[in-house]
Structures are given as structure tokens and as C-alpha cells.
Amino acid sequence: MNFRNFFALMLLLTLAVSTTFAATFAKITLSDGSELEGEILGLDKGIYTIRQANGRERSLRESDVVKIEIQKDLSGTEAPPASGLRFAGSNTVGEKLLPELAAAFVERRGARRAEWEPGMKENERRLVVGDPAGKRVPTAIAIAAHGSSTAFVALKDGSADVGMASRRIKDDEITSLAGLGAMKHSRSEHVIALDGLAIIVHPDNRVPALTVEQIARIFSCAITDWSAVGGKPGPINLYARDQKSGTFDTFKSLVLDSNKTILCLEANRFESSTELSDAVAGDPNGIGFIGLPYVLKARALAIKECDLSYKPTAFEIRSEEYPLFRRLYLYTPEQPKSPFVGEFVDFALSPSGYGVVDKVGFVNLDVKQDVSQSQFLRTPAAVLSAQNLQALQQFVQMTRYATRLSVTFRFEPGEADLDTLAVRDLDRLVSYLKSDEARGRELVLLGFADSVGDYRQNRDLSQQRADTVANELRSRGASVAVVVGLGEEAPVACNETDPGRTRNRRVEVWLK
Known part of the structure; x- marks a missing residue:
């Protein structure tokens, strides 16, 4: 018996008495003469669980396995030579946006060819990828689009690497996925489009x-x-x-x-x-x-x-002030098993990803100027709803001869903590401020609050929110000229509803 076969035999004996082990990629020969390759996930009660290159898991009886040839030990950080990326969740995200992003992702990384195949069920498909030598490209990207709630079920049971959602994760889903990390943290919650x-x-x-x-x-x-x-x-x-x-x-x-x-x-x-x-x-x-x-x-x-x-307009949707908008999300474990997860998210949030978002018809997250100057139409409404003349005068003074940017920082309910979209918007804004469009202009931050509670406390909270954004920008090397909290003045939505109050808790960004 040569060393390689001896090692395979030892692996078989080890698997026979344990249900968990270091991840191993192997070629498996079955009793009918067929062969398959995949990652051995475990052996339980005489049944092997194998993750194949297409991302699907397959069960094999131990008695049907004739030979296991070890291809690679995957316990280290290197990706397996054949590995997939699996998405599950929202139809809105999975119908067109995710497939277009997937195709662009593998093309950008040098795939020679990529072809879509239908999945086992309706609203499922798989991109089978030709991988050139030396390129880190997933061999298959599988998409199962059965609704946002299925994203979190699939993340929990391990049948998906990434969840797709057209709504934010609910509290009970966060509890269910506690083992994957803080799902409302920017490491796990990714807004990819509007x-x-x-x-x-x-x-x-x-x-x-x-x-x-x-x-x-x-x-x-x-x-x-x-x-x-x-x-x-x-x-x-x-x-x-x-x-x-x-x-x-x-x-x-x-x-x-x-x-x-x-x-x-x-x-x-x-x-x-x-x-x-x-x-x-x-x-x-x-x-x-x-x-x-x-x-x-x-x-x-x-x-x-x-x-x-x-x-x-794209500007009103990007600033999240047009009422008929919603965020589109990807959710990932804080420590994903596949190295392609983080790389895919980074691609989706890059200028190349923005181009795909535009192509599909959604609104991307790039920073834009209000070239139509539509923001000045807010002034009459601000006057009618004004509760403090001094604050109103500040608003008019600060926005006069200024241009508003589409990026608008919003916060978790009742807090001065930035939400996950806002956290990533910090870097997007810093990058934009280095562009020719922004160079030589002053940055003005105006903080606002909803109308729930005491007026003075709301104004203090709005100032705190504006200071939070200013401090984060300065820590990234940006220069901030003006930071003012205006409380509940100049609302952009009704304060009588939860969605309206959420939109009013914000920090606007202006260039002067």
C-alpha cells in the first residue's frame, strides 16, 4: 500500500468514528464506478455529507463509497480548488440584480466562460464558471430566490453563504442568527442598492x-x-x-x-x-x-x-426622501466560510457594481449633487412648519448658495449611532470630496431629528448626530467647515408615522 492510499484509509477510519473534522476536498469513487469531487463535511450514522463544486450538498451511504482520494486539506485559509458561492432570499434582488452582479463579478476576475443553468426549483439558477489557471473565481454561483424571509433560514441552516433581502432583518431573525455574529453590524449587513x-x-x-x-x-x-x-x-x-x-x-x-x-x-x-x-x-x-x-x-x-x-428622481431616492423607496440588502456571517463572500460584497459596492445596479434599473449608492437644485423647494414648507425662528434662519443661511449631496446619514432609532448604510457612506463621501467636483468647496453638515419628545432635547440630539458624522469624517482626513444641529426643523417626511420619523432623523451634507 503506497502512502497516498494509506492516508486515505486513515481518513476513512477517522470519519467512521467522528462527525466533524478538518475540511477536506477529495475525489470520491462510488461502487457503481462513478466519481465526484467535493468537500467532505461530515459522516453521521453511516452517511457522508459532501458539498460539491456547484455549492449543493449530497448525501452518500458509507457502503457505497469505494475510494477517497485526498485532493487538498482545507483547514487553512486557502480557498478550495473548486468552490461555489450560494445566495438565497429576496426575489427582487435575486431576479435580475444578483445574476447580473454575479456575471460581472466572475468576468472581472478573469473567468473564461460562464453559463447559466436552471436550478432544481422555480426561481433557482446556477452560474457555472470556467476558471482560468491562477485565478480566484468561484466554480459556480447558485441563486435561490424564494423571498426575503428565506434568506435568514438559509443562513441559519448553512444552505446559503449570503442572504438577499428587500427589507431589513427582524429582531427574531437576529436572535436566530446570533451564532453568526451581529447581523445589524456593517460587517454583516450590506445595503447594495435602493x-x-x-x-x-x-x-x-x-x-x-x-x-x-x-x-x-x-x-x-x-x-x-x-x-x-x-x-x-x-x-x-x-x-x-x-x-x-x-x-x-x-x-x-x-x-x-x-x-x-x-x-x-x-x-x-x-x-x-x-x-x-x-x-x-x-x-x-x-x-x-x-x-x-x-x-x-x-x-x-x-x-x-x-x-x-x-x-x-434618482437623487430623491438616493437621499431616501422619496416615499416609495426601499433598501436592498445582502446579509453575511461576520466570519464567512467562503473567501468569495467578502470579495463579492466589495465588488457589489464598488464603482463596477454601481454600473450593474444602474443597468438593472435600481439606484446605486454613489454620491451625487442635486443638479436640479430641487432642495430649495423645501424652504416654503420649512417656513410653514417652523417652531424656532433662529433655527429656521440658520437653515436658510447655511443652504444659501450651497449644493446638497445625495448622501444622507441616518441613525438607529432613538440613538446617535449611524446605521450600516451610513457607516459605508462615510468612506464614499471622503472619496467624493477628493474629486474635481468637490475640490475647493466647504463641507457643511446639518443635523435633524424627529418631533417626538422635548424640542430642546431633539435639537441637542441633532447636534450630537451632526458631531458624530463630523468626527468620523475628520478621522478619515476630511475637512468639515460647519456642523449645526437644527432639531426638528425642516422635516422631509411626516412625523406621524414610523417611516417618516426614521427619514427625519438624519444629517444632510452640503457643499458651499
């Missing part, structure tokens, strides 16, 4: 704006005539995306579910966003919802909220 919806009508429709509640009532057939919302009398014709689309999933979450309604059965359903938009543009009584890139020949309505009006 999603926004446009409400579209015929170009000649004279209704300028609707509230989210009015939109919900229209699409549930509680409002059926345009005259009820200030339009020309006539029946309202509804146009909606199909049940399986991520666009409908977003609309359902942000409009229907939040108002405890369901879509009217009379709505015309479309699988194509372009066809839906064209149908609305050709119907004087039509109304529909669509992703931002598909407004086309139709007209997008503004969304009204507490004397404020927001248009569905």
Missing part, C-alpha cells in the same frame, strides 16, 4: 401629485374616478405588473401592505414594464406603477406627504 417606484399617468392628466394613501385606495378600487383626486371626471383604469415581478413586490410592500389593502382584480396585468408604460401613455384615464427607467412616454406623478412633494 429601489424606487414611479406612479405614472397619461401625459395630459392634470393631477400633479398623490399621497401614498390615495394611491393605495386607487389601486384597491376604493377610488374609481379621477374627480375624487382633483382630476377630470372619468373612470380610473389600472395597470399593474404581474404577480411574480419584483416591481409588484415593491409596490405591494410600500403601498398596498402599508395601507392594509390588496390589488383590485380589475387591474390590467403586464409582464413587460415597457408595454405597461406604453399602455398608460396611450390611455388618458390610465394609471400604473413602474421602475424608474420605464417612465418613457408617460408622466410620473409627484408623491405628497405633509405639505411636501417629491418627484421620483
